[in-house]
Amino acid sequence: MFHGMVMPTAIVMLKIDHRKVTGTAEKLLEIPDIAEVYSVSGRFDLLVVVRSDSVDKIESVITDALLKTEGIVESETMFAFRSLDKREGGRAIDVD
Amino acid sequence: MFHGMVMPTAIVMLKIDHRKVTGTAEKLLEIPDIAEVYSVSGRFDLLVVVRSDSVDKIESVITDALLKTEGIVESETMFAFRSLDKREGGRAIDVD
Amino acid sequence: MFHGMVMPTAIVMLKIDHRKVTGTAEKLLEIPDIAEVYSVSGRFDLLVVVRSDSVDKIESVITDALLKTEGIVESETMFAFRSLDKREGGRAIDVD
Amino acid sequence: MFHGMVMPTAIVMLKIDHRKVTGTAEKLLEIPDIAEVYSVSGRFDLLVVVRSDSVDKIESVITDALLKTEGIVESETMFAFRSLDKREGGRAIDVD
Amino acid sequence: MFHGMVMPTAIVMLKIDHRKVTGTAEKLLEIPDIAEVYSVSGRFDLLVVVRSDSVDKIESVITDALLKTEGIVESETMFAFRSLDKREGGRAIDVD
Amino acid sequence: MFHGMVMPTAIVMLKIDHRKVTGTAEKLLEIPDIAEVYSVSGRFDLLVVVRSDSVDKIESVITDALLKTEGIVESETMFAFRSLDKREGGRAIDVD
Amino acid sequence: MFHGMVMPTAIVMLKIDHRKVTGTAEKLLEIPDIAEVYSVSGRFDLLVVVRSDSVDKIESVITDALLKTEGIVESETMFAFRSLDKREGGRAIDVD
Amino acid sequence: MFHGMVMPTAIVMLKIDHRKVTGTAEKLLEIPDIAEVYSVSGRFDLLVVVRSDSVDKIESVITDALLKTEGIVESETMFAFRSLDKREGGRAIDVD
Amino acid sequence: MFHGMVMPTAIVMLKIDHRKVTGTAEKLLEIPDIAEVYSVSGRFDLLVVVRSDSVDKIESVITDALLKTEGIVESETMFAFRSLDKREGGRAIDVD
Amino acid sequence: MFHGMVMPTAIVMLKIDHRKVTGTAEKLLEIPDIAEVYSVSGRFDLLVVVRSDSVDKIESVITDALLKTEGIVESETMFAFRSLDKREGGRAIDVD
Numbered sequence: 001m002f003h004g005m006v007m008p009t010a011i012v013m014l015k016i017d018h019r020k021v022t023g024t025a026e027k028l029l030e031i032p033d034i035a036e037v038y039s040v041s042g043r044f045d046l047l048v049v050v051r052s053d054s055v056d057k058i059e060s061v062i063t064d065a066l067l068k069t070e071g072i073v074e075s076e077t078m079f080a081f082r083s084l085d086k087r088e089g090g091r092a093i094d095v096d
Numbered sequence: 097m098f099h100g101m102v103m104p105t106a107i108v109m110l111k112i113d114h115r116k117v118t119g120t121a122e123k124l125l126e127i128p129d130i131a132e133v134y135s136v137s138g139r140f141d142l143l144v145v146v147r148s149d150s151v152d153k154i155e156s157v158i159t160d161a162l163l164k165t166e167g168i169v170e171s172e173t174m175f176a177f178r179s180l181d182k183r184e185g186g187r188a189i190d191v192d
Numbered sequence: 193m194f195h196g197m198v199m200p201t202a203i204v205m206l207k208i209d210h211r212k213v214t215g216t217a218e219k220l221l222e223i224p225d226i227a228e229v230y231s232v233s234g235r236f237d238l239l240v241v242v243r244s245d246s247v248d249k250i251e252s253v254i255t256d257a258l259l260k261t262e263g264i265v266e267s268e269t270m271f272a273f274r275s276l277d278k279r280e281g282g283r284a285i286d287v288d
Numbered sequence: 289m290f291h292g293m294v295m296p297t298a299i300v301m302l303k304i305d306h307r308k309v310t311g312t313a314e315k316l317l318e319i320p321d322i323a324e325v326y327s328v329s330g331r332f333d334l335l336v337v338v339r340s341d342s343v344d345k346i347e348s349v350i351t352d353a354l355l356k357t358e359g360i361v362e363s364e365t366m367f368a369f370r371s372l373d374k375r376e377g378g379r380a381i382d383v384d
Numbered sequence: 385m386f387h388g389m390v391m392p393t394a395i396v397m398l399k400i401d402h403r404k405v406t407g408t409a410e411k412l413l414e415i416p417d418i419a420e421v422y423s424v425s426g427r428f429d430l431l432v433v434v435r436s437d438s439v440d441k442i443e444s445v446i447t448d449a450l451l452k453t454e455g456i457v458e459s460e461t462m463f464a465f466r467s468l469d470k471r472e473g474g475r476a477i478d479v480d
Numbered sequence: 481m482f483h484g485m486v487m488p489t490a491i492v493m494l495k496i497d498h499r500k501v502t503g504t505a506e507k508l509l510e511i512p513d514i515a516e517v518y519s520v521s522g523r524f525d526l527l528v529v530v531r532s533d534s535v536d537k538i539e540s541v542i543t544d545a546l547l548k549t550e551g552i553v554e555s556e557t558m559f560a561f562r563s564l565d566k567r568e569g570g571r572a573i574d575v576d
Numbered sequence: 577m578f579h580g581m582v583m584p585t586a587i588v589m590l591k592i593d594h595r596k597v598t599g600t601a602e603k604l605l606e607i608p609d610i611a612e613v614y615s616v617s618g619r620f621d622l623l624v625v626v627r628s629d630s631v632d633k634i635e636s637v638i639t640d641a642l643l644k645t646e647g648i649v650e651s652e653t654m655f656a657f658r659s660l661d662k663r664e665g666g667r668a669i670d671v672d
Numbered sequence: 673m674f675h676g677m678v679m680p681t682a683i684v685m686l687k688i689d690h691r692k693v694t695g696t697a698e699k700l701l702e703i704p705d706i707a708e709v710y711s712v713s714g715r716f717d718l719l720v721v722v723r724s725d726s727v728d729k730i731e732s733v734i735t736d737a738l739l740k741t742e743g744i745v746e747s748e749t750m751f752a753f754r755s756l757d758k759r760e761g762g763r764a765i766d767v768d
Numbered sequence: 769m770f771h772g773m774v775m776p777t778a779i780v781m782l783k784i785d786h787r788k789v790t791g792t793a794e795k796l797l798e799i800p801d802i803a804e805v806y807s808v809s810g811r812f813d814l815l816v817v818v819r820s821d822s823v824d825k826i827e828s829v830i831t832d833a834l835l836k837t838e839g840i841v842e843s844e845t846m847f848a849f850r851s852l853d854k855r856e857g858g859r860a861i862d863v864d
Numbered sequence: 865m866f867h868g869m870v871m872p873t874a875i876v877m878l879k880i881d882h883r884k885v886t887g888t889a890e891k892l893l894e895i896p897d898i899a900e901v902y903s904v905s906g907r908f909d910l911l912v913v914v915r916s917d918s919v920d921k922i923e924s925v926i927t928d929a930l931l932k933t934e935g936i937v938e939s940e941t942m943f944a945f946r947s948l949d950k951r952e953g954g955r956a957i958d959v960d
Binding site: 585587601602605610611612613614615616617618620623652653654655656657658659660661662 | 681683697698701706707708709710711712713714716719748749750751752753754755756757758
């Protein structure tokens with residue numbers, strides 16, 4: 001495991017204006033450092049995974065790009081203290 | 097994009113008994129079809145990504161294995177209707 | 193549309209004890225007047241459709257049978273004032 | 289039980305603008321793949337059952353048609369991992 | 385107890401625009417089938433009791449008249465499956 | 481309208497232990513000053529109307545009798561500042 | 577204890593528009609029967625104590641004056657069934 | 673206005689175990705610095721006003737005495753930044 | 769520990785309009801008595817620490833300056849009854 | 865500003881068992897990397913500031929020490945993406 005390659009990760013859940021859901025997922029994926037976008041069931045409409053080289057950059061991606069996307073009416077952000085992934089053999093990938 | 101390889105995905109958020117958080121993430125990752133586990137900030141403690149060959153199998157992984165893991169006090173499941181991933185060139189990966 | 197055949201309907205959402213989800217859906221379906229059971233994503237685990245000949249019987253199915261099923265930790269009931277169904281040609285089926 | 293005929297199902301709960309509830313249920317039922325609409329008591333006003341041939345199509349019915357209907361002020365979607373129905377002899381109808 | 389005279393009942397809780405509470409209770413009582421209106425403490429401002437000859441009529445009173453009254457900002461409806469009343473000797477009045 | 485006959489009124493919503501709902505409504509109606517009990521849909525199971533000669537007596541009925549009934553797991557009380565009733569010709573019945 | 581001097585009491589919690597908090601407490605205190613105003617921490621901004629000669633008058637103070645004050649965005653009212661005060665020697669002051 | 677006499681104030685809302693509400697208000701009033709206790713309608717059962725000579729003493733009254741009273745199942749505390757009282761001529765009583 | 773130097777402290781959590789998060793933290797820090805601003809994950813966007821010489825001044829900083837900053841859509845304030853800090857050797861710093 | 869000295873920060877809000885609040889703040893401050901503990905008004909009882917050399921260490925302090933402290937009944941964690949502090953001249957201290 002190469003330490004320098006492990007990236008800080010945040011998960012952002014978004015509620016989208018009902019008339020603007022179409023196409024928003026695709027628009028979000030064009031933002032640099034947004035790695036995955038899921039269209040989900042439940043109280044939120046989209047779940048977005050952000051991965052950057054630094055915690056500081058994650059915050060500026062969320063604040064300056066993600067949350068400025070049109071149609072967002074509510075957001076809730078979770079920061080991943082640790083990421084475990086089967087492809088890494090089940091060992092914890094620590095974010096330092 | 098090979099259609100048969102796209103897998104149905106669910107995201108499960110878990111609140112864990114305060115005295116049993118240590119080691120629970122690792123234990124969950126041993127369950128087949130659990131692809132990723134994040135230790136997260138916020139109202140929940142863990143966010144789990146489940147990927148199976150069928151919607152039916154996702155439900156049995158969640159019901160028969162994930163939710164039976166010791167220490168879980170609350171859960172909320174989101175089903176991913178669509179998954180978009182940068183590695184796939186920004187196109188939608190539809191789950192049929 | 194034969195009026196006498198239209199049946200009062202209630203929808204009950206259930207949160208189930210994590211260790212007892214397996215088999216609960218099947219057990220609920222054995223209760224008379226429980227027409228459909230869905231295993232669902234979200235804050236609840238099961239969504240149950242109850243259809244009886246009378247409002248009074250719906251209440252006794254919910255109170256005396258459904259809610260006494262083992263493993264239920266929370267419930268929320270919705271009463272259907274009207275039911276519209278594509279098979280009936282899109283017209284409202286009123287519950288009198 | 290013919291496997292190919294089992295259809296993925298989602299349940300959408302809707303809160304409607306107070307002045308626009310009349311007629312909204314009928315309008316929703318005209319959308320293809322919307323199978324049932326219930327006018328319900330509780331925090332929501334309508335409960336909608338969507339059945340499509342694929343998970344992907346369910347998402348586009350919800351996003352591109354259902355949620356664009358006039359008067360919707362809030363929505364919460366549940367995905368049915370499994371559907372059990374008395375008409376099928378009480379056996380589980382798995383959604384693959 | 386004459387069965388035909390027992391009437392389906394719904395209880396509607398209403399939050400009213402702060403500047404329009406005065407007079408709203410009186411206006412609501414003029415609507416046919418609205419039997420009682422209470423000005424209440426708590427999260428809601430008014431509690432309304434609706435009694436009609438049929439479940440179907442209750443829904444149209446709520447949808448077409450009650451919720452169209454000016455100043456309503458939020459509503460939550462409860463359907464009474466059973467009504468017990470001291471004047472009837474403590475026996476249940478079933479709503480069929 | 482005889483002023484002295486107007487009685488202070490409180491509405492109590494109750495969530496009942498799932499295994500003890502049967503018979504609780506009848507037991508509550510035996511408590512003096514409990515005028516009506518409704519078995520309702522929604523987040524609560526029962527809605528109870530309490531009418532006494534004085535505000536002070538309402539509180540002791542709720543505290544010393546109603547809330548001590550077996551099986552109550554949650555309660556929320558609303559006090560009726562004013563009661564309007566169709567039988568009184570639509571005029572407000574003030575509670576002094 | 578002179579019975580006629582004990583006054584019905586309500587406590588109203590208010591959320592105020594962020595730009596209009598300054599001066600609102602003072603403006604509220606000018607309303608007759610508003611006895612105390614607290615600027616509080618928490619989800620609400622102000623807690624107001626209303627004391628009138630009758631329950632009916634409390635309701636009209638809240639509805640016709642308090643809630644019409646500019647800047648109120650949310651309110652929740654509690655009615656005091658009983659008031660105990662150290663200055664009265666610890667005995668309950670009943671509100672009849 | 674004599675500054676030394678103005679006392680820091682906190683308001684504590686309490687939910688009480690249903691079987692132990694009787695007598696709890698009286699027991700709380702015996703605690704030094706608890707000035708008023710109201711038995712209230714709504715989600716909480718009691719509202720307690722605490723007045724001490726110092727912010728520090730308020731906290732110890734709440735933590736070491738009030739919250740240790742038997743039967744309390746939930747609490748929410750509000751601190752009064754300012755107290756306005758009609759008896760003081762409508763001027764703000766600042767808490768320093 | 770010099771008593772005069774211990775300062776009353778409040779913590780304010782803020783939800784900011786999605787399009788105005790950039791730069792708001794810096795603008796808030798320019799307000800006198802705002803000691804720290806954190807850009808946080810979760811339901812809120814910013815957590816602000818306010819320290820003043822008096823409780824009264826804290827309230828005017830929050831009401832007259834902090835809450836008037838552009839872009840704030842929701843706020844929740846916590847008052848610190850006691851502050852413990854490692855730099856003070858682990859002893860409580862009481863706020864009188 | 866020396867970059868190496870800037871430390872990742874998390875804020876943890878805790879609800880404490882009513883009978884065990886006394887002394888818990890002091891016990892928490894003994895845990896390494898717990899920098900500040902506030903006894904607060906509101907829905908939570910304590911607000912804890914955790915500062916470590918790495919994000920990974922913050923998570924183990926929270927999981928392996930903080931949350932294992934006796935008496936904690938609920939917790940909610942916020943991660944500070946950025947920390948601004950007056951002592952640093954109002955400039956952002958980025959956490960990389």
